Amino acid sequence: MYIYKAGVVGAGNMGAEIAQVITFSGLPVVLKDVDPEVVNRALARIREIYQRRVEKGKMTAQEAEAKVNLVTGTTDYELFKDVDLVIEAVPENMGLKKQVMRELDGVCPESAILASNTSSLSISEMGSATRRPEKVIGLHFFFPAHVMKLVEIIPGLATSEETLDDATGFAESCRKIPVRVNECTGFLVNRLLLPYLNESARCVMEGSAGVSEIDQAAVAFGLPMGPFTLVDNLGLDVSREVGKVLLESYGERMRPAELWTAFYEAKLWGRKTGEGFYNYRGSETNRADEVIRTLQARFANSQSKFSxxxxxxxxxxxxxxxxxxxxxxxxxxxxxxxxxxxxxxxxxxxxxxxxxxxxxxxxxxxxxxxxxxxxxxxxxxxxxxxxxxxxxxxxxxxxxxxxxx
Ligand SMILES: NC(=O)c1ccc[n+]([C@@H]2O[C@H](COP(=O)([O-])OP(=O)(O)OC[C@H]3O[C@@H](n4cnc5c(N)ncnc54)[C@H](O)[C@@H]3O)[C@@H](O)[C@H]2O)c1
CATH class of the missing domain: 1.10.1040.10 (N-(1-d-carboxylethyl)-l-norvaline Dehydrogenase; domain 2)
Structure with missing residues (x-):
């Protein structure tokens, strides 16, 4: 199946970037949100991404303008009547996702693929809200989507091989690296990352290593950033939600370390709140140290070793x-x-x-x-x-x- 036009529902952090990625491949895309202000912000964000490319000499201003013009922002479904593929990127809530899938099922052509950018929810369950579960699939982009190459392709129980092939081809045409992941909680990358983040947190709570020491060791190993810098970038609120879902599915081995709750309650959520494991406000003092000291009073373990x-x-x-x-x-x-x-x-x-x-x-x-x-x-x-x-x-x-x- 050839995709001539795509749609994105939800123009927040992910939706805006996904729409930009699609236009980069030359496809027109219609971008919908319930809030017209959000739509305008998303269009500005897309323009900004292209502007940076122009500044870096990667494209001309004219080429950038042509790409930006491929996006049409909207707050209704009128322009979804002839889309071939839609990606929903509304908040991570099953009730809402099912409602959006049901609406899309009603307005999009029968042949259209309905994809979800969910980080953790069941594609099979979303498919059950439509009359075309064989055309419902997970297309999980990573933040920031205009930079990160990976897209997890997640078929649900009823997804057809044809939809899987079409979605894979679509991701490739967006210059991404698609990886097939059979449906499981957390899919692949989040499921693999959480135990690493949890163990890093335990080392800090037990006092076997400090936050920056662990981050430096991870960088020395060859990772682009350490676990605590990563969580500060992703936002602790987001990571914590993923942690809860993984615990529910896999039990004890995924139990989130107490450190996440303590940081969450102290509103130390990372860059988005100006303070997390590191301070992004430019001040010297860091509340993180205080929270860690309190945790260590409970969890310090002289036998604990970091490696x-x-x-x-x-x-x-x-x-x-x-x-x-x-x-x-x-x-x-x-x-x-x-x-x-x-x-x-x-x-x-x-x-x-x-x-x-x-x-x-x-x-x-x-x-x-x-x-x-x-x-x-x-x-x-x-x-x-x-x-x-x-x-x-x-x-x-x-x-x-x-x-x-
Ligand atoms: N933020 C990340 O790092 C990240 C990474 C990968 C996947 N995801 C997933 O992407 C999805 C979106 O996350 P986000 O961070 O972009 O959220 P966000 O809150 O930034 O954006 C969601 C947008 O959806 C809009 N919306 C709500 N209901 C809607 C409806 N009925 N119709 C149209 N728009 C509606 C909201 O107004 C908001 O602008 C979630 O499923 C999330 O799990 C997020």
Whole structure:
């Protein structure tokens, strides 16, 4: 199916950027919000993104103007009568998402694909609100969408292969890297990131390392930023919601560290509130230190040790669980982490990294972390199976991947 015209519903942070990404591929897009002020702000944001490209000499002012003119802002569905694909980016609330899907089902052509940019909600359930569940799919862009390359493509239980292919082709035409993710809570990247964020938080609460020390260690490992800078950028309010949903689905191993609640209650939400783990107001004092001291009075543990493995291995273990559960292929998991989080390319992704270390060594390390820190490090059965079979990674020429001699 060729997409001639697209629609975006919800013109907030994500909707505006997604509309810009679509126009960059040369497609006209209609952008709807309930609030005309938000529509105007979104159009200004799109213009600003193109203006920066002009300033950097990446396009002429004329080319930028032509791209901006591909967006039509609106507050009604009149212009959705001939769209081929719509992405909803309204707030993360199932009732609202279903209502929007139902409305779109009523106004869009029968052939149109209805996609959701949800970070955590069920695509299958959204599909059930329409008469075309085979055409409902998740297209999960990452913030900032005009920069981040990854798009998770999430089919629901009723989504057809044709819709999956069309959505994948659409993401590619938007110059993104699509990765197929079978529906599960948190999809892929958020599900892998949360255990890493939680473990980093535990290290701080237990007093084994400070916020900037952990951030620096993550950067030294090759990540573009450390866990606390990442949360400050994403907004703690947003990350906390994802954490709650993951706990509900996966139980104890995803239990959010108490540090998030303490920072949330102190309104230390990161850049958006001017203060988070770091201070963005330019003042010297930081309330974060005070909150951390209070937490350490309860959780300090002289046995607690920080190591880069302690925060990276939870990603590795969860990635193995995702392979085991057929959430994504090993290669897609590695691509997703590189394109979505900036996992260091020289390590080739988390599972290639595990293969380099040696899966027998990974297993021993996870067993040691289980003894020292708790059952959340319990090694994924697939790792044990691979080790038992002698698939030890690069040194055995077979692990999560195969290696030629
Ligand atoms: N912010 C992120 O980092 C991020 C990243 C990936 C995915 N997401 C997901 O994207 C979606 C949107 O998130 P956001 O951060 O852009 O939210 P946001 O609050 O910035 O924007 C949502 C917009 O939807 C509008 N809206 C509400 N009801 C509507 C309706 N019935 N019709 C049309 N517009 C309506 C609101 O006025 C608002 O402008 C959520 O599902 C979120 O989980 C967010």
């Amino acid at each position: 880069i493995e302690r925060i990276i291995f939870p990603i590795l273990n969860e990635a193995a669980v995702c392979v085991q559960e057929h959430v994504s292929r090993a290669v897609d998991i590695d691509v997703a982490l590189m394109a979505g989080v900036g996992f260091p390319q020289d390590k080739g992704g988390i599972l290639a990294y595990a293969d380099q270390i040696g899966l027998d060594v990974v297993l021993q390390m996870l067993e040691k972390l289980t003894r020292e820190c708790g059952d959340r490090f319990w090694p994924c059965p697939l790792i044990k199976r691979l080790v038992g079979a002698g698939f030890l990674g690069v040194k055995a020429r077979r692990g999560f991947f195969e290696y030629s001699a």
